[in-house]
Amino acid sequence: MIRKTRRKRTWFAAAVIASGSLFATALPANAETGVSATQIKLGITLPLTGAASPGYNKIGNAMNAYFKYVNDNGGVYGRKVTLIQKDDMYTPQLAIAKTNELILKDKVFALVGPLGTANFTATHKSVNLAKRGVPSLFLNTGFSGFANKKNYPTSFMILPSYAMEAKVVAQFLKESHAGKKLGLVYQNDEFGIDALGAFTAAGVKFDVSVPYTSGSQSAATAQTWVSQLAAGGAQVVVFFGVTSATAPLLAVAAGAKYAPQWILGSVGADPLTLQALGVPVAVLNGAQTPAGNPSPNDTSDEYVKQFQEINTKYNTGVAFDDYVLQGMNLGLMTVQALRAAGQNLTRRGLIRAMETKGSTFASVAYSPLGYSKTSNVGHTGYFMAVMGPTGDRKPLGGSVTLYTTDSGSGPVVKSTFKRPAMPAKGLPTNS
Amino acid sequence: MRKKIALFILLGWVLLIIGDRVDELRVYQGAQMAMYTIALASIVLLTGYSGQVSLGNGAMMAVGGYGAALTLNNLGSPIWFAFLMAVVCAALFGALLGTAAARLSGPYLAGTTLALAVGLPAIANQFKFLGGEPGLLFDVGFPPERFGEEFTQYKWFFWISTFIALIALFMTSNILSSRFGRTWRGIRGHSLAAELCGVHSSRMKILAFTVSSALAGLAGAVLAMNISLVAPGAYALSLSFALVTGAVLAGISSLPGVVFGAFILVAIPEIADALAGRLGDADKLNHYLPGLIVSILLILSVIYAPNGPGENLRKHLRKKPAR
Numbered sequence: 001m002i003r004k005t006r007r008k009r010t011w012f013a014a015a016v017i018a019s020g021s022l023f024a025t026a027l028p029a030n031a032e033t034g035v036s037a038t039q040i041k042l043g044i045t046l047p048l049t050g051a052a053s054p055g056y057n058k059i060g061n062a063m064n065a066y067f068k069y070v071n072d073n074g075g076v077y078g079r080k081v082t083l084i085q086k087d088d089m090y091t092p093q094l095a096i097a098k099t100n101e102l103i104l105k106d107k108v109f110a111l112v113g114p115l116g117t118a119n120f121t122a123t124h125k126s127v128n129l130a131k132r133g134v135p136s137l138f139l140n141t142g143f144s145g146f147a148n149k150k151n152y153p154t155s156f157m158i159l160p161s162y163a164m165e166a167k168v169v170a171q172f173l174k175e176s177h178a179g180k181k182l183g184l185v186y187q188n189d190e191f192g193i194d195a196l197g198a199f200t201a202a203g204v205k206f207d208v209s210v211p212y213t214s215g216s217q218s219a220a221t222a223q224t225w226v227s228q229l230a231a232g233g234a235q236v237v238v239f240f241g242v243t244s245a246t247a248p249l250l251a252v253a254a255g256a257k258y259a260p261q262w263i264l265g266s267v268g269a270d271p272l273t274l275q276a277l278g279v280p281v282a283v284l285n286g287a288q289t290p291a292g293n294p295s296p297n298d299t300s301d302e303y304v305k306q307f308q309e310i311n312t313k314y315n316t317g318v319a320f321d322d323y324v325l326q327g328m329n330l331g332l333m334t335v336q337a338l339r340a341a342g343q344n345l346t347r348r349g350l351i352r353a354m355e356t357k358g359s360t361f362a363s364v365a366y367s368p369l370g371y372s373k374t375s376n377v378g379h380t381g382y383f384m385a386v387m388g389p390t391g392d393r394k395p396l397g398g399s400v401t402l403y404t405t406d407s408g409s410g411p412v413v414k415s416t417f418k419r420p421a422m423p424a425k426g427l428p429t430n431s
Numbered sequence: 432m433r434k435k436i437a438l439f440i441l442l443g444w445v446l447l448i449i450g451d452r453v454d455e456l457r458v459y460q461g462a463q464m465a466m467y468t469i470a471l472a473s474i475v476l477l478t479g480y481s482g483q484v485s486l487g488n489g490a491m492m493a494v495g496g497y498g499a500a501l502t503l504n505n506l507g508s509p510i511w512f513a514f515l516m517a518v519v520c521a522a523l524f525g526a527l528l529g530t531a532a533a534r535l536s537g538p539y540l541a542g543t544t545l546a547l548a549v550g551l552p553a554i555a556n557q558f559k560f561l562g563g564e565p566g567l568l569f570d571v572g573f574p575p576e577r578f579g580e581e582f583t584q585y586k587w588f589f590w591i592s593t594f595i596a597l598i599a600l601f602m603t604s605n606i607l608s609s610r611f612g613r614t615w616r617g618i619r620g621h622s623l624a625a626e627l628c629g630v631h632s633s634r635m636k637i638l639a640f641t642v643s644s645a646l647a648g649l650a651g652a653v654l655a656m657n658i659s660l661v662a663p664g665a666y667a668l669s670l671s672f673a674l675v676t677g678a679v680l681a682g683i684s685s686l687p688g689v690v691f692g693a694f695i696l697v698a699i700p701e702i703a704d705a706l707a708g709r710l711g712d713a714d715k716l717n718h719y720l721p722g723l724i725v726s727i728l729l730i731l732s733v734i735y736a737p738n739g740p741g742e743n744l745r746k747h748l749r750k751k752p753a754r
Contacts, residue, residue: 091564091662091664092565092566092660092662092664093566093658093660093662093664093665094664096658096659096660097658100456100459101704104454104455104456104459105456118564118565118566119565121565121568122565122566122568122658122659122660122662125568125570125659125660126658126659126660128584131573131584188563189563189564189565213556213563213564214563214564214565215556215564216556216564
């Protein structure tokens, strides 16, 4: 009898200890996914390989370089920021699979800079980012559909929308190229169609319009684009596509001695990437482009100078171009967002911080940020620039004339906005 | 028959309980495994039973996936109807293809179906209503609210996929043990002998192609549901090759083996990930390793276990009592 009671007691004690320890282990120090006392885990999907990878494959490493710089200088409230990059080859089905891995397997805290309109549309739906409450910061796409805060409550854009860009270009076409025959080459998905819609709304009619399917860009397809443009007699050609499509277009046109006035959309006008794709930079000479950022060669710009220093030390051997500049800036903005969310980092807190403080963040782009409780729009404007024989980008007319607008029917207006200064040593101290 | 029904119900019950216990990643992988199970069953039926070699199952899956997506998106139909249309579209396409394929055999048939696997998904790029390279969204909606807040979308996909896979396996196993299954085996064993026994060989081959395509189409629709998308890239050539590997590993004429084959196909990316992590430079390696593993497994299994490791194990177990 005594033995039985003792055994019972022992079992009872063991059960209490076991359940107690289970309970204790079930309560981590910080309950938020991807955040520990020492680390914040972030994720990004982007094309590291494949046809669309040139240029974009530098963004993740540039972000990582900036995060390493911040980590070496104390991190974000003592936590080190790590970024996990996954290759989606610019295809939606891989973007879905890789985002799933990031969220379910790597258990990242947030996505930063996910790239591609079709990819993010599919990923958002499939992985159910909104319902999971996963913050998706600084979408690297200008599709104006993502500005719908009701459908994308946890997502925040960074680029001005393609519609805004097209509206600024439309105004420029009317002012500077009136009466000329116009041509348009555009990527036949939300990216180009977004722009096309804005051109139509602005009353710009193209004499030749050439759509191309994403992924089909090659010298052979560019041949057909150029033939159509030349046959239509286009004197000014607007291009809305990625750099891997700009390259064959300009190369084939140069070979065919077809030299219209090029207006290259901001997405596909990086000189170094063109050069890497075997296109002489000289073909860019005189091309006009809507730009949001200073030229990566402009060392008089405080952001460019600081990012170049970081690139030299933490991204050794990588040429500093638009993509590296963009990646570093994504890093800078991410760190500000994480700091703004406070020491007790939660996904909800991060989204709230973006809504309430996001519009004040320092960013390399000249235009204001549109974040608020009712808006997830990032930068809101462009200035027109012209490219030199070495691919240098200089403001048209000598100085930056910034135009801001929205993705809807709002007017295109000249802006006097002054962008915030680069934080000292490129290390944000905001809260 | 009753025993079989009871077994499938029990299996379904066990799977539901497991689905409730494991984390979301495993639930998602479970849904993918169910999809592969159906796809492999279609290969086992076609190649293992009727003896026709097909390398184009990915294309059949694409037909089913696009059929389901167009039905769901344009007609706003319930999910079950979209899956039914996937089966119907793929079966019709399979019947057409089967008519041509019945005249071919061996490498000629493999070559034709391979060309189909290469070309068919890319056709989507040419037609706007098929969504081009980005494809079409395939949204079956959120799980019913009565399941509660905790019931995730992937669990919902897992339930649907598992339910469909169990029904598909049940029906396939019945067909294979019916006179059709026996006839197919007869044709595979000796086509001429089967014809001498009164079997209409080419008609039966077309039937096998049709049923197999219907199954592949169903798998294509399940894949579309799991990734909420139909796109040419989702049904790439690599999928067809992976399926052939899975079927060889399953034991090409073993229906229960398809579950093992499906398990291997789901496990390969995990293994690749772990290997890449150990070898360093995970980003680049991760990209090529799955393909490499699939190829190595295919070569190894053809050399050492041409009828699948399951068959080797069975032989080994059969030998043991004699000792």
